[in-house]
Amino acid sequence: MADTAQNDAASTDERVKEISPLRKALIRPELGGIVGTVAVFTFFLLFAFDSGMFNSQGVINWSTVSAQFMIIAVGACLLMIAGEFDLSVGSMIGFAGMMIAIFAVTYSWPVWIAILVTFALCIAVGALNGIIVVRTGLPSFIVTLAFLFILRGFTIFLPQVIERKTIIGGVREAAEGDWLAPLFGSKVFQGVFTWMGENGWIATFTRGNRAGEPIVDGIPVLIIWAIGLVIFGHVLLTKTRFGNWIYASGGDADAARNSGVPVNRVKILMFMFTAFCATVFATCQVMEFGSAGADRGLLKEFEAIIAVVIGGALLTGGYGSVIGAALGALIFGVVQQGLFFAGVESSLFRVFLGVILLAAVILNTYIRRIITGER
Amino acid sequence: MSDPIIQMKDIQKHFGRVIALAGVSVDVHAGECHCLLGDNGAGKSTFIKTMSGVHKPTSGEIIFEGKPMDFADPRDAMEAGIATVHQHLAMIPLMSVSRNFFMGNEPVKKIMGLPFFDHEKANTTTMEAMKKMGINLRGPDQAVGTLSGGERQTVAISRAVHFGAKVLILDEPTSALGVRQTSNVLATIDKVRKQGVAVVFITHNVRHALAVGDRFTVLNRGKTLGTAGKGEITPEELQDMMAGGQEMAQLEGSLGGTV
Ligand SMILES: Nc1ncnc2c1ncn2[C@@H]1O[C@H](COP(=O)(O)OP(=O)(O)OP(=O)(O)O)[C@@H](O)[C@H]1O
Ligand SMILES: [Mg+2]
Numbered sequence A: 001m002a003d004t005a006q007n008d009a010a011s012t013d014e015r016v017k018e019i020s021p022l023r024k025a026l027i028r029p030e031l032g033g034i035v036g037t038v039a040v041f042t043f044f045l046l047f048a049f050d051s052g053m054f055n056s057q058g059v060i061n062w063s064t065v066s067a068q069f070m071i072i073a074v075g076a077c078l079l080m081i082a083g084e085f086d087l088s089v090g091s092m093i094g095f096a097g098m099m100i101a102i103f104a105v106t107y108s109w110p111v112w113i114a115i116l117v118t119f120a121l122c123i124a125v126g127a128l129n130g131i132i133v134v135r136t137g138l139p140s141f142i143v144t145l146a147f148l149f150i151l152r153g154f155t156i157f158l159p160q161v162i163e164r165k166t167i168i169g170g171v172r173e174a175a176e177g178d179w180l181a182p183l184f185g186s187k188v189f190q191g192v193f194t195w196m197g198e199n200g201w202i203a204t205f206t207r208g209n210r211a212g213e214p215i216v217d218g219i220p221v222l223i224i225w226a227i228g229l230v231i232f233g234h235v236l237l238t239k240t241r242f243g244n245w246i247y248a249s250g251g252d253a254d255a256a257r258n259s260g261v262p263v264n265r266v267k268i269l270m271f272m273f274t275a276f277c278a279t280v281f282a283t284c285q286v287m288e289f290g291s292a293g294a295d296r297g298l299l300k301e302f303e304a305i306i307a308v309v310i311g312g313a314l315l316t317g318g319y320g321s322v323i324g325a326a327l328g329a330l331i332f333g334v335v336q337q338g339l340f341f342a343g344v345e346s347s348l349f350r351v352f353l354g355v356i357l358l359a360a361v362i363l364n365t366y367i368r369r370i371i372t373g374e375r
Numbered sequence B: 001m002s003d004p005i006i007q008m009k010d011i012q013k014h015f016g017r018v019i020a021l022a023g024v025s026v027d028v029h030a031g032e033c034h035c036l037l038g039d040n041g042a043g044k045s046t047f048i049k050t051m052s053g054v055h056k057p058t059s060g061e062i063i064f065e066g067k068p069m070d071f072a073d074p075r076d077a078m079e080a081g082i083a084t085v086h087q088h089l090a091m092i093p094l095m096s097v098s099r100n101f102f103m104g105n106e107p108v109k110k111i112m113g114l115p116f117f118d119h120e121k122a123n124t125t126t127m128e129a130m131k132k133m134g135i136n137l138r139g140p141d142q143a144v145g146t147l148s149g150g151e152r153q154t155v156a157i158s159r160a161v162h163f164g165a166k167v168l169i170l171d172e173p174t175s176a177l178g179v180r181q182t183s184n185v186l187a188t189i190d191k192v193r194k195q196g197v198a199v200v201f202i203t204h205n206v207r208h209a210l211a212v213g214d215r216f217t218v219l220n221r222g223k224t225l226g227t228a229g230k231g232e233i234t235p236e237e238l239q240d241m242m243a244g245g246q247e248m249a250q251l252e253g254s255l256g257g258t259v
Helices: A002-010 A021-026 A031-047 A056-081 A089-106 A111-136 A140-163 A190-198 A221-239 A241-251 A253-258 A263-289 A300-310 A322-341 A348-371 B044-051 B074-079 B097-101 B119-132 B149-163 B179-194 B206-212 B235-242 B248-258
Strands: B006-015 B018-028 B033-038 B059-064 B082-085 B108-111 B114-117 B167-171 B198-202 B215-220 B223-229
Touching: A031 A300, A031 A322, A031 A348, A056 A089, A056 A221, A056 A241, A056 A263, A056 A300, A056 A322, A089 A111, A089 A140, A089 A263, A089 A300, A111 A140, A111 A263, A221 A241, A221 A263, A221 A322, A241 A253, A241 A263, A241 B097, A241 B114, A253 A263, A300 A322, A300 A348, A322 A348, B006 B044, B018 B033, B018 B044, B018 B198, B018 B223, B033 B044, B033 B179, B033 B206, B033 B235, B044 B059, B044 B082, B044 B167, B044 B198, B074 B082, B082 B149, B097 B119, B097 B149, B119 B149, B149 B167, B149 B179, B167 B179, B179 B198, B179 B206, B198 B206, B206 B235, B215 B235
Parallel strands: B033 B198, B033 B215, B082 B167, B167 B198
Antiparallel strands: B006 B018, B006 B059, B108 B114, B215 B223
16 A cells, blocks of 8 residues: 555646746855845946056955955854854954964964964864853853953953063064975965066066066965865865755754764864964964054954855854855955945945844845745 | 674663662664563653763663673764664754754865765755755754754754664654655665664654564663563563553563563
8 A cells, every 4th residue: 555655746746836947046155145246346447447456466465364264254154053153253353463472472382382272272272162052051152252352351451460461563574484384474476476577467676676577576475275174164064964064053953963973072162273273373374563552453253253144154053154254255345345446435334234234144044034934 | 593782781860869770781683673661751761862872871781792882972873883873863944954964073184185075975964864865854954943943853863864874773753754755764674774774762652662673672761671572472461561560560470470
């Protein structure tokens, strides 16, 4: 009896309407990011093409800013999909930079030790965030808000006590000849740029002792970090079993636990990864500026979250895309620098942020309804 | 009869001041379908959760394949070959059917020495398993949220059947199913039982229980009212006991010998 029933159902089901390609595209989390990216580039190509935004310096300029956003967005994205937030990212950036400067300059440690110790310290703080969240069951919003203040407090307190100032410089000099520092603060593919300059494809200096050398003489290694982290995050999320656990932990932690997913471990690891990304950001920044300031990284946690949300992730967890978050970061960087190139008052960037955030959240909610079949 | 594959001895479970289980003993043999029956809130779900590693019993002993077992979490139980369909399905609506199907048990293939999620295998296995249960999916990447309640239940059941190598626990698996899917589930229970899997089947439907059950245990307010074998109890008696034991005295008498 059951057998014939099975065979009937096995033939094609006339009740399954072919879903339109549009609707199928609509439930991809990256959709918002793709549309936004196209729109933003179209806009600036049309209205700011002559502003210098699209020559070699301009491109490197907004690429670098976007890459900065990307580095912290990847961490925030995976953490948000796992169902948690980290509001301490910005403070962590300030804290990490300050620790490197204190270790390397004040204590004259070799820079590579300063960097490695700082990474260990910050990842441990990330783990602590995670452990408190999973053990107490408190919302990560409140736990990491506490760390936002704790870390920022230390970042201002320590240099004042040790050096009687809030900015510690001299990192670049300390990093001279260090083997690890160039991993965060150098330029790559310089040969390619010299070659492009020689061929006249990119602008070169016409006067001075660097005449003939390209104005842009390489890609900041920061951009390589961003691309590397995006690829790593994307592969981890979509192509590995751990990625499935990230989705499951954020989708419904209890259901995931009942199915044998080690939810607590996943969440703690994602907090640690977010801290890692923040420290990468901080290290690159310290190497670029040659100094650490107590106010570095302010508001970065929100910028990371906004990039992730523009990229299609749901604030409630369980859904999102690293590629989307990377596009969100790109939109961010292009608009911020584009407005600067176009000579628009920079405060308007905040207006833009607010508007695009609202639009993205509304779009995401609508998409979620489609996925869960509410309409 | 052979030794039971899993023995639950005097299991107690307290949630703060609530005593959900006050000492329940049940054993299940390989190749039998053991039905758990009882009123709402009797403690059936709590009981099977101690069996599947979700809850640690407050006291009592679990003997699995002759050895005392202490499941730290559901993963341990799953690795031992115990799969469960929970009453609240343990499905994630935003995830695709095949991602849900293999949640916690993802198939892995090595690419350059690194383990990757084998999506191809997951997709084909899921589609086959669902077809066997009489449900035609639009595709393995369809989100579970777009399935009907019964379809979701079927995904959960076929997942458990797929992974329940030794013990299959079903907590009210037929509550949302249509006639055809229900008979499919009952036929599946019968099939896996014949393959030597021990089945624990919770239901409120006496006809379903009698159709596939070998033994019947009735729970009431955290205690067993006793276990009866097939043919030792009439449908009417079973029905009365499940109603919450209004005629307990009389029923206990009729079961007394078999406990
Ligand atoms: N996590 C928990 N915390 C506190 N009390 C609980 C918890 N889980 C179950 N209980 C209590 O334990 C008792 C048994 O619940 P259980 O879910 O096992 O009943 P059930 O027999 O499965 O009922 P139903 O037929 O309605 O599914 C109930 O009184 C319930 O309130
Ligand atoms: Mg129940």
